Structure formats: C-alpha cells, structure tokens
Amino acid sequence: MRRLAVVLLVVLAAHPALAQGFLTPEGPVAAAQREHLIRVTMVTMIAVLPVLIGVPLILWRYRRGGRGAYRPGFDFSAPLEIAMWGVPAAIIVLLGTWLWQSTEALDPYEPLGTDPLQVQVIGLNWKWLFLYPDQGIASIGTLAIPAGRPVRLQLTTDTVMQSFMVPALAGQIYAMPGMVSDLNLMASRVGTLTGANTQFNGTGFAGQQVDVQVMTPDDWTAWVQGGTTAPSLDAARYARLGVAGTTAQALQALSLPDSRMHLTAPGLFASVVARYHDGAPLADRDQPGAPGFQPESTP
C-alpha cells in the first residue's frame, strides 16, 4: 500500500495538471502542506492497513465451511481491547502533535519573511482585483509577483463571501465584505500558476480564475512600470467592475489593453472595507455583484 501510494503520487505528479496542484509545490507553504499530507497518510496506514488486509483474510478463513475454528462465545480479549483502543489513540496523539505544530507554523497570517510585498485583493463577482498600494498599480485577474520574495495578501470582497486559492503556493482563505483576512505566500520559481475562487458565488463562479505570474524580480519591476502608465482605476472604473461578469468581460467593458491599471487612490481598499461599516443601509443598487446593482449610482 505504501508502495502503491508512492507510485500513485509519482504518476499523479507526472501529470501536467498537477503543475496547478499542491502536490507539485511552487513555494514553501505548499511544500510543507504536501509534506504534511504524506506524513499523515503514511502514519494512518498503520491503523488502516490491518483492515484492508485483515477483512478479506478473515472472510476467507472463517467462511462457513472454511478452515477457521468456530468459537461462537468469543466476545472479549483484554490484549485485543488494549490494542484496539491503544493503537489508534497513540496514532492520534502523534497526529495531534503534528497538527498543532504545523497549524501554528503555517498560520496564513504569519509573514514568511521580512519586507513582504503588500498586495490587496478585492473579490468581485466573478473576478479578482489586485491592488499594489506601494507600487501604485492595480490588476484584474492577474496576480504578478516576484519569485523569492514573500508576499502578504490582504483580502476582502465587495460582494458575497469568496475564497481565494492558489494551490501551488499556499491554498486558500475566505474573503468577506467589510472584513480583511490575510494570506502569506511565496513562490520559489518563475512560472505561470492558476488561482481560483472556491466558494460558490453564482453562475460565473467556475470562471473566476486568476493567472498567477511568478516573475524574476527584474521582469516584475518592468511589469509594474508598465502598470503606472496604464489607464487609471478611478471611481467610475471601479464601480463598473462591480457589475457581475468575468475578468474578460470586465477588461472589455473598461476597454483595457491588458489586466493592469494605474492605482490613483491608495485608500481604495480601505474605503471598500469601510463601505460596509458606515452605519447606513446599502440599497440593492449599491451592492456590487447583486442583480440590482447599478454602477452609476455608487458615489
């Protein structure tokens, strides 16, 4: 079984799609998660294999007319009881310890190093908007990051609840309106990865994907530079993004050449979060992503 599991993992890993999954990690967090998965699977095998192997053997040996001796009164054995409770308990103690350590170590709120790149993420129906406050740019549906540098994502949504996930880097975290959650990640190699929303939010849900472009620091700087000369993300453009639609539809509606925009209002993220806390009711027409949303009416 252990061999089989390894073989299975290798076969799966050779599969092209796995470039997207965390079994072929592109960063330290996903690598640790994969490590943890393998450890847990292997250790549980101690408790599981006896069942997988034992059941067929017992069924054969003790079948009616089979060789096994019949002991209809056998209903207790102290050593067996001890093993039955003890072995799983011991395994759980071990797994619990690992769970504790790894959960503390991989708290998504903990930065992965000093001076992380700050990216603010706003979930919209059905696209992700990334803001780079320090660089003064924004980008729809594309998250570009430099390889080797820790990244700190701060997430919220300007519509219903969503969950931002990049499997090859760090997995996922929920994003909710009026709230900010964190996800720290880092990519070790250059490449293109896929990210997604995993929390169902309507008909465009399946298409709410993200291109995660991991670049060399130089390429990344150039990419950022290009963004500062792109059309700017003003209030009207932002409001237009709130209309439910895919990334492609949004880019077309704003007639953008590529995903980048110039971020002129550094407080955009904070104001999106604050919108839900100002004590006034929000009419349907002011709720991005809702069927009744009207971009013109948003202040």
Add this chain to the structure above:
Amino acid sequence: MTANLHPGLNLGESHGAAHPASENRVFGFWVFLMSDLITFGILFATYAASGTPMGLAGGPGPAQLFDLTSVALQTAFLLASSLTCGMASLSMKAHAGAGRIALWLLVTALLGGGFLMLELSDFASMLAQGAGPARSGWLSGFFALVGLHGLHITAGLLWIGVLLGLLAVQGLSDRVKTRLLLFALYWHFLDLVWIGIFSIVFLRGLA
C-alpha cells in the same frame, strides 16, 4: 417502575393511574424543553456576539433604548405568574377542584398578558425611535431573542385557553391533569429563560 416515577410533577401516589401514564409525557416534554433551551442558547450567543461596534452599525445601543423600570415591571409580572401557575398545580394536587385551578390559571394568564403588553409597548417605543430589527445586526439579535420569548409567552396564553376549555368540557380527567403538568413545566421554563434575558440583555446592557 414505581421507584422511577416521574418527577417534576406535583402528582402524588394518590393520583393512581394518572401518575405512571403521565410519566412518558412529562419526560418527553422535558427533553423538548432542553431542545428549546438550545434554540434560546444560540440566539443568546448571537445576540452577545453582535454587541460590537460593527454589530451596532452606528445605531442606538442599550443605553438609549432600554427602560429599566419597564423591565423590572415585566420581571415582576412574570415571576408572579410563575407563582400563580405553581398555585394552580398545587390546587390540583390538593384536589381543590377544577374551579380553583381555573381561577389560578386565569390569574396566570392575566399576569402573562400584562407582561406581554409591557413588552409590546417597549417594542413599539423602540420602533418609534427608528430602532427596529432592520436598524442593525445587534437589534436583529435583540428582537429575535426577546421576541421569541414573547412568542413563547403568547403560545402559553393560548395553551391556557385550551386548558380552560378542557377543564370546562372534560373536568379534571387524568389527561387534563397531565396537560396541566406540562403547562406548568413550560411556564416555569419561560421564567428561567427570562432570568437569562433580563440579566444578559437588559442589565448587562445597562450596567
């Protein structure tokens, strides 16, 4: 079986067959009340968790809305009604006759009704100040919790009506006795929940 006769009740051995027969019902009703307790518990937790600046959403809070005097009066009404309800059970145990029981029930209903009127007038004045359940998450929690208790009281009043009808039509039969016992449990339970409400909602809010 007899050693395990069901409690909570005021029926004694003197009540013969009615006693064991009511056993299952009373126990079942206890279980139901415990389920109801969880319902209230969730609303309590929701209410308590929403008393944050975010939950208040800039709207009025306890200090502006709660009226200590009215709450004290409501508490007095409900406690008194619990006592009169106990007197109804006691009259049953003492074989004091259907009339005496009906009288105590009527008093209980009047006190319960008084409680309800006060509560509704508090609700009305909150609504008049623009502090309805639609104003904030905290107010939603408040109206759901206190309102659910009020609904229970209303159901209790209807129940008294049915009991009075039963007493009139069937007299003090064994079945009616059991129903009276269940009602008494229910009514005392509502008083217990009210202790939670005036302590956690009103007094904590005003302290």
Add this chain to the structure above:
Amino acid sequence: MSGLFGHLDWTVTPFAAAIADPGTNTFVAAGAAGLVVLGAVALLGFLTWFRLWGPLWRDWLTSADHKKIGVMYCVIGIVMLARGVAEGAVMRAHQAMALNGGPLSAEHFAELFSTHGTIMILFVAAPLVIGLINIVVPLQIGARDMAFPVMNQVSLGLTAAGAALLMISLVIGRFETGGWSAYPPYTGRVFSPGEGPDYWIWSVVPAGIGSMLSGINFAVTIYKCRAPGMTYMRMPLFTWTALCAAIMLVYAMPPVTVSSLMLALDRYAGFHFFTNDLGGNMMNYANIFWMFGHPEVYILVLPAYGVWSEVSATFSAKTLYGYPSLVIATMAIAVIAFTVWLHHFFTMGQSASVNIAFGIATMIIAVPTGVKVYDWMATLWRGRIRMTVPMVYLTGFFILFVIGGLTGVILANPTIDYQVHNTLFLVAHFHNVLIPGVLFAMLAGIHYWFPKVFGFRLHETWGKRAAWLWIVGFCVTFLPLYALGLMGMPRRSSSFADPAFVPLQLVAGAGAVIILLALAATLVCYGVSIRQRGTLAVPFGDPWDGRTLEWAMPAPAPEWNFAVIPAVAARDAFWAEKTGGDPYVAPERYEDIELPRPTALGLVICVATTAAGFALTWHIWWLALSGLVGIGLAVMVRAFATQTTRVLPAAEVAVHHGRWLEAVHTARGITRDAEDSPANRGLAAPDTEVTP
C-alpha cells in the same frame, strides 16, 4: 406585488421556459418537471383504478403503527433517492463534458447540486435512518409502539411536507443555487432575490422540526418503554445507536431551524443577521449551520454502525465482540460530534489556536470509530460466516469506509484543509463516508429486516448483483474525484478550463453509468422478490437464525408486536432462549392490548405545512396564514380528543398467537445450509457442524 396568487404566474414553470428558449438545458428541466407531474398523475390514476384510496387511507395515512410509519419514511426516502441519484448522474454526465462549457447552464448545474445535496442528506438518508429506527427499535426492546405514536405521525407529516415542497420546486419556479448549506449573503435577498432560497428554507425547517420530534420520541421510547429485564447493557447495539442518534437529533436540529429562520427574517423582514451591511455577520451563519451540519452526518452514520453490529453478529453466527467497547465508542462519538463543527470552516481566518482545538477534537473521533471497525472484524473472526447480501455490503463498507475515514482525518488537519477545502477532494470524502457508510448500511438493513415487515425475503442473487454493482460503481465514480481535488479542481464547478481534468472526469462519468445499473438491479431485486413472494415467504419469522427479540415473532410482525411483553434475561435475548430453552411456548395468559387509534392529525399537519411553505415561498399571505392557523387548530382540536386508543381483546390475541405457535411446532426448522432456499420458512434449526 402580492395579490391572490402572490408572486405566482404561469411563466415560472419550466414548461414556459422551454417554449420561450428551447435547448438542452430547458428541455432537461422541463423533462424533469414533466416526470414529476406524470408520476403524480400516474399515481393518482393507479390508486383510483385499483380502488386503493380506502386501504391507503385506513391502513397507512391515518395509521399510528410504528412499523407502517417506518415504511412510509422509507418510501419517502426511496422516492427522493430516485431523484437524487438521477441528479447525481446528470451532474457527472455534465462534468464529463464540461471542458470550457458543458451541456447545462451554470445556473441549472447549481440548482442540481443544491437540490441533490439537500435531498440526499435530509430527504433520503435521514428518512431511511429514521424509518429503520421506527421499524426496528420497538421490536428490539420489546415495546408495543413508540412512546408517542401520534407525534410520530406528525414527524412523518412534517418530513413529507418538506419533501413535497422540494418536488413542487421542480415544477413551479426555481430552487436555491447556493448548495445544501445555503450560505448567505449569497442566499440573502439582495443577491438571490427570487424564490429559490425560500423553497430551501421552507423545506428544511419542517423537516428539521419533524426530526427533532422524532428524536424526542425515540429517546423516550428507549428510556421508558423497554421490556422488563431489558437493561441498558442488554440492549441490542442498533437500539444503542438509535438512542445516541435520537439524543443528537434533539440537540442538533435547533441550530438548523434557527439559522434557517434567521435567514428567512433577513429575506422577508429586513433583519440584518447575515447581510453585508448594517452589522450583519455571515460568519455566524456558517457557525450555526455546521453546529447542525456536522452532528447531522453522525446522526446518519451511528444507526448505520448499529446495522453493521447486528449484521456482523448474525451472519457470522457469533456473539458480538466487544459489546461494552462498542457502547462506549458510540456514546463517545455522539458527544464529541458536538465539539468539532468548526472543521467545516478552517479557512475562515480564525487564529491557529482555534483551528488546533477543533482539529484535534475532530481527529479524536477516529479512535472510537476505529474501535468499532476492529470490533466488527473481531466479531467475524472465529465465526462461521455466510456471505449473504448484507455481508457483501459489509465487506464493501469495511474496505471503502476506512478510506473515507482516512481522508476525513486528512481533512481534519487545518494545514491540509487549506488546500483541499471546497475541492473535489472534499466531495470524494463525503460521498465516501455517506455511500459506503450510510447508504450501504441502509441497503443491508432493509435486506435484513425486510422479511420482518413484509413476511418474505428479498431475492439473494439479484441482491448480490446489485450490491457488487454499487461497490464497483462507487469506486469508479468517486475515487477519481480525490485526484481531481488534489489537482485543485473546486467543487460546485459547472465547467473547467484545464484539459488535464478530462480523463478522470470521463472515468467518473462512466462510474455514474454503473451506479445507474446498480439502482436498476436494486429495483429489479425488489420486483423479482415481490413476484416470488410465495416461495420467499418466511411466516415463522426467523429467517436468519437471529439473535435479538424482533426475530421472536411471526413475519410480518402483527400490529401489536408482542402477544405478551417478553421478560428479558440476557443480552442476545432470543438467542439465549433458542439455545437455553424453548422460545416457542405459549404464555400462561394473554392480556388485553391497548393500541393507538388511527388519526388524520399527521396528514392534516402535512397538508397545512406544505400549503404554508408554498405560500410563504410565493408571498401568498392569506394562504400562509391559513396554513399556520390550520396547524395550530389541528393541534388544539386534538387536545380535546378522548378516544385515542382502542383495546384488542386478549382472546383475539390468543387466537392469532396460538395459530402461529401451532404452525411452528408442526414445522421443521432448517439449518443454515438451506438459508437461501424455499425451505427457509423462517424457522431455524440448530446449525450442524460443517466440515471443510
């Protein structure tokens, strides 16, 4: 806005949509709606043609007999199962073709997984489990009926009302699209203004209340109505698991009732529990929903564990191994199940300490569950095993459930859950525990207890064919989903962009075909068995050489269950009598038996609740009010009823029982060699020593 018909008009039917906008998508919807309508019409026609309205009314709809109520629960479960399986198959077919699209619209797909999930958990698995408990528990503990037979009927009525509303949603309007967990704010008024979430709310709330009442009923029955001598530590394990499940129902149903009603207040009355603005907190919805949702899955699986305990002991002709351990493990699972709900939202952003606490609590459940699995293995060990249909399911359960449990333990690690939450890995996990765990057990349980209720066995060969098809079909359909999840494919996706998903999707699609064959084989099995009921009849009542009390009476079991309430002296009460004395002796004297009178209360409540739910969904206020008032009036009027029981004279019981005893004494028992032959009339002879 809301006149006599509220928001209702002809355009809300899928037929209108199919005419306005013909295509695969609208045709599938209209076809499904058409099937429901045709099915209803055919049923009405059938009943009228064969003049079955009278018997249906007298013997079933107004009956308060726990066995009949149990059977009706199972019928609801099986009818809804047909819809649920069909939806599952359609979803798999769609996803197999969903590279950048797929035949169905995204909205239709969303309706499918939402109805499928809601139906399978609340209207298939739960009714089957509750139905089986209803049928079996009073027989196992030596009781005449449930503690509250009429309330039992009301529970059934409420569950049926929820199911009815779900079926209506197929024909009139649309269902909710946010999954069976229906998270707001997506399901709130702003983002889902239509009737969909309302349909969900008003089918879930009555079913939840009905289940809570069932829980009370089962708990009181088991606490208070046991036969003399049936101490706690002599109760059969199925009864133990039923007791624990019942207690869980009492405490786990309020959360879902509350969270659904809070959602309703948000939607109907502008409250702000879960809205985006004015202090709503949608995280609390997830919190409350899973306070129900997690215990619910253990409510379903505990009775399933109970079935395995009965089946493993009976068919290995051996005492159950480790009875005290099994009891302790059952109780442990029931209690710990209330402390783990947060594992459904590890990724919401709470701190590591919270995740650690709930993660470890979750893992601990693996210990008692493991003990149970090992105990069943030890029961088989040194037994004399007959590979009957229930045993085939048990085998499938052993191998597959352990894998599902293992992936559960994997999910319990927040570290890993950050990766596989909301992916197909999770979908694979829960089908892997629900199908081999719960549904295989229900199939095994139905096969096992069917003769007790209907008086004849089910066909073994067809049963085995079906069982193997289920096992194989399950593996082919769901194991590939683990891999897809690890590759990062989110659940609830109506399409995907990565061509690498295609091969495994195709395999899973093929599996769905095998599953449809399995369903067909199951139905054939029932059909064949009904046609051959003469040769399969087991009137003496003990076809499997059973061990517990329910096998000590004729099959079908009489309405009053026991001619005289038995006195219990040992754990495997019937087995003890068979080995130590004569179980078929006439009692010294018979007594009058009090039985519940038929009543229409459950039916009235069912109709009124369905009407109220439908009316609330469509904002038809006068009807909603009438329905609610109707429910209240029905309960009040019932309070005035005095003639609630009828008495069956002792003489009648004596005649019935005596005739059976006489037949038993003139018949010859069979050994287990003849178990699957027409010679098996339900009387077991001591099993001979078999040489290898």
Add this chain to the structure above:
Amino acid sequence: MTEIDRDRGRYLIGAGLSALLTILAFAAVALGLSRGVALGIIGVTAVAQVIVQLRCFLHIDFSRQKREDLQLILFSLLLLAIMAGGTLWILANLAQRMM
C-alpha cells in the same frame, strides 16, 4: 403540616428568594455601581435564581427519582456551554483577526 402546606411553602420561599435576587441584580444597575461589580452581582444572582427556581418551582433535586432529570439538565447545559461558548469564542476570535 400537610404535604400540601409544605409544597405551598416551597413555592412561596422560591418566589421570595427569586424576588430578592432579582431586586439585588436590578439594584446593582440602578445604583450605578461600577460595571465590573455590577456584572459580577448580575451573574451570581442570575445563577442563584436559576437554581432556586429549578429547586422550588420545577422540583429538581438530588433525590433518586429526580436524578434522571438532573442528568438531562446537566447534559443539556454541557452542550449549551459548548455551543454558545464555542460561538462566542469563534466569533470573537474572527472579529479580532478581521475587523
């Protein structure tokens, strides 16, 4: 003293104690004691009053026959504590990390 008198006495004592405890709690607020002290008094009097009413109105005690009820109530309180306490812990933790 007959059994009935004893029972009546018990109801009256229960009501009297309840009234007293209620007055204490309300007084703590009405007199404007410091919030901490007031909350302490409210908490203690509430628990005390629940126990008084369980004892005097609902006749729950430690005697053999009532033990089943007591167990049921304690088990319910355990689950209530898990659910309500868990909710408060989870939501407070989330609020602290997200707002």
